[in-house]
Amino acid sequence: MKITSLSNGKIKRWAKLKEKKYRDQEGQFLVEGEHLIEEAYAAGCLCALIVLHKVAYPRELAVDVYEVSEEIMRKLTTLTSMEPWIGVCNMPVCDDRSATRFIVLDGVQDPGNLGTIIRTAIAFGYHAMVLSQDCVDVYNEKVVRSTQGAVFHIPVLRKDLQEYLPALRKRGVVIYATDLHHAMPLQEAPTASDFAIVFGNEGSGVRASTLALCEYRIKIEMEAFESLNVAVAAGICMYYFYHKESF
Amino acid sequence: MKITSLSNGKIKRWAKLKEKKYRDQEGQFLVEGEHLIEEAYAAGCLCALIVLHKVAYPRELAVDVYEVSEEIMRKLTTLTSMEPWIGVCNMPVCDDRSATRFIVLDGVQDPGNLGTIIRTAIAFGYHAMVLSQDCVDVYNEKVVRSTQGAVFHIPVLRKDLQEYLPALRKRGVVIYATDLHHAMPLQEAPTASDFAIVFGNEGSGVRASTLALCEYRIKIEMEAFESLNVAVAAGICMYYFYHKESF
Numbered sequence: 001m002k003i004t005s006l007s008n009g010k011i012k013r014w015a016k017l018k019e020k021k022y023r024d025q026e027g028q029f030l031v032e033g034e035h036l037i038e039e040a041y042a043a044g045c046l047c048a049l050i051v052l053h054k055v056a057y058p059r060e061l062a063v064d065v066y067e068v069s070e071e072i073m074r075k076l077t078t079l080t081s082m083e084p085w086i087g088v089c090n091m092p093v094c095d096d097r098s099a100t101r102f103i104v105l106d107g108v109q110d111p112g113n114l115g116t117i118i119r120t121a122i123a124f125g126y127h128a129m130v131l132s133q134d135c136v137d138v139y140n141e142k143v144v145r146s147t148q149g150a151v152f153h154i155p156v157l158r159k160d161l162q163e164y165l166p167a168l169r170k171r172g173v174v175i176y177a178t179d180l181h182h183a184m185p186l187q188e189a190p191t192a193s194d195f196a197i198v199f200g201n202e203g204s205g206v207r208a209s210t211l212a213l214c215e216y217r218i219k220i221e222m223e224a225f226e227s228l229n230v231a232v233a234a235g236i237c238m239y240y241f242y243h244k245e246s247f
Numbered sequence: 248m249k250i251t252s253l254s255n256g257k258i259k260r261w262a263k264l265k266e267k268k269y270r271d272q273e274g275q276f277l278v279e280g281e282h283l284i285e286e287a288y289a290a291g292c293l294c295a296l297i298v299l300h301k302v303a304y305p306r307e308l309a310v311d312v313y314e315v316s317e318e319i320m321r322k323l324t325t326l327t328s329m330e331p332w333i334g335v336c337n338m339p340v341c342d343d344r345s346a347t348r349f350i351v352l353d354g355v356q357d358p359g360n361l362g363t364i365i366r367t368a369i370a371f372g373y374h375a376m377v378l379s380q381d382c383v384d385v386y387n388e389k390v391v392r393s394t395q396g397a398v399f400h401i402p403v404l405r406k407d408l409q410e411y412l413p414a415l416r417k418r419g420v421v422i423y424a425t426d427l428h429h430a431m432p433l434q435e436a437p438t439a440s441d442f443a444i445v446f447g448n449e450g451s452g453v454r455a456s457t458l459a460l461c462e463y464r465i466k467i468e469m470e471a472f473e474s475l476n477v478a479v480a481a482g483i484c485m486y487y488f489y490h491k492e493s494f
Contacts, residue, residue, distance in 0.1 A: 123469045220486065222371060225370070229482075231363075232367055232481075236483055
């Protein structure tokens, strides 16, 4: 199909997907470029493909294809150097029923940090990511891009932690929170087979109301006090707990 | 002193410090905001303070102070929401003579990654950072900002790694390089009291000519293959080697 008008209903709806409010309302989001489109397709999330006029997509995909003008592509893209292909995706259905190892984020704001943490969680075999309501949106275009498609490989849930964490503990999951005060060194934390690690906001860390719901407060041992970037701290803890038996 | 003209010689010279070429030529760079100015001052690197007309700096510093118009401040700043104070700094004198634990970066391009790695290196007690000639400049304003002043707390040297690494080995320093191929698991790497760890470019890793100069190739053990962000990988390795004796 060809779409030539900026005021076409589909174009207007897709352009709105740049905002979280409309993504949540429609249950859809956009991805740009071949790699992310292929990841979305493989995950069964791709529902339409938008291609720039005269720039055919490298292969045939079993979804509706819309050919659009450069002007329309400019309206849909969030990149300065535009890609010729944009995918419209349905948000994956995410559940945590079979998960036993969780990463919980309490107010993480930076899209790059969230993307990096998601990739690290997959690398070390964690099963689910749980985000507080005020975390940056996982379907934000910068997050999706920085995950390089990893967002399709792990369930990401958005929850009210005040309700979620107590429910998790009832399931027998031990919850560790990273904190700088009243915390035990990482290497002294007792192990557990089912566990969750909570990381906090870039500036203020895990909030007190969340800390109150966690069993153990842990801190990374350091030589000199420096506040570590949250993605680095998360990487260290995830690696440590993943390898704990061999340490 | 008051400076009111955009074409004043000092203003022109300071404005050029946004470019690496001129920073290298003058041996100077700019920092913006009170926190970084204080860090530069404490490190003995601050040589002049530029203040926005009528916005006095909170305290007296023993350096020349220049009061400038908003127009001039806009010319000097790299921020969209401008700070009222800019510091002109001399590059710190850096040497590695007493260092025994090194972090070496081969072609790291992203300012945020470099800043994060510098902070992590300080946290885990490394003594010197060595950057290949094609790494992003450590005095780039984004790097300085993301280090939050840590750049004043560790020597950062720029070297030709082809000459530097062999010299380091002659000093008895064991060199580990992170690599995905033909590498041993991190936890199997033999220990050493004097060592350097080499991390590579975001896309292509440590280049082959650098790998050839390293004693051991190491890789972080993972559950599922994902390429880790270089700052995360560096954080895990730095923590691991720092704590190795206790593992």
